[in-house]
């Protein structure tokens with residue numbers, strides 16, 4: 392199976408590069424806007440412990456919103472179900488940084504993967520500790536999950552978003568005005584921006600997702616019942632207003648980031664990380680989505696049987 396998959400990934404890498412319809416990198420974070428969109432990497436961590444790769448699988452990229460899965464995992468580990476008093480768990484059908492939605496819902500974000508929702512989970516994690524300790528908790532979770540200590544924050548990306556992240560500044564202040572923020576807006580925002588700026592390779596990210604996929608031998612960083620919840624949320628909310636399209640085309644839970652990464656989970660079978668920095672209209676990676684669709688189809692992986 393590994394050999395067939397290895398051959399398939401090499402073919403996929405070639406097809407994606409030949410296709411060339413890369414999309415455009417995120418333009419609202421200057422450091423990300425500079426990245427060449429014509430890049431592609433994929434890593435598949437399998438139940439037998441092996442990791443099969445192709446393309447730029449060892450190149451570091453900004454995981455951005457994929458970090459929201461791991462910050463939520465930390466919050467679920469810390470306070471469990473209580474988080475749902477502050478944030479919902481429904482698909483948003485709106486842009487990831489929508490202010491309108493937050494106003495309509497009186498400051499309770501629709502789900503933990505849109506920006507407003509992730510600001511709330513970050514705020515919860517920050518409560519009673521410093522931003523530095525909060526970031527250490529998230530990074531240590533990732534390092535333990537990937538069994539790799541070489542995972543860090545890209546300070547240049549964090550700085551770049553700090554200088555231009557006006558919408559998130561608006562959202563965090565808006566949350567405060569509704570009484571759904573425990574800490575100072577700038578502290579919560581700064582912590583959020585820094586965990587979004589964690590950089591990882593596809594290999595590291597695929598390995599970090601093994602516990603969420605419930606793969607045998609994965610480090611036990613999250614209880615299986617909580618991992619199931621993360622999968623449900625990734626399926627319904629992981630790609631913002633493109634979540635329905637992603638579920639329809641791929642049939643697996645996934646989480647995207649504006650750095651162009653996607654973490655894709657085939658429960659009990661594989662944890663997959665795909666990266667290509669050009670985005671589609673929803674702010675999800677254009678070519679990583681296509682690759683996810685082709686991989687799921689080739690392997691017959693779907694949560695729908």
Ligand SMILES: NC(=O)CC[C@H](N)C(=O)O
Pocket residue numbers: 454455456457487488506552559584587647648649650674
């Ligand atoms: N969709 C994303 O990856 C967004 C994350 C980015 N840090 C932001 O807050 O805008």
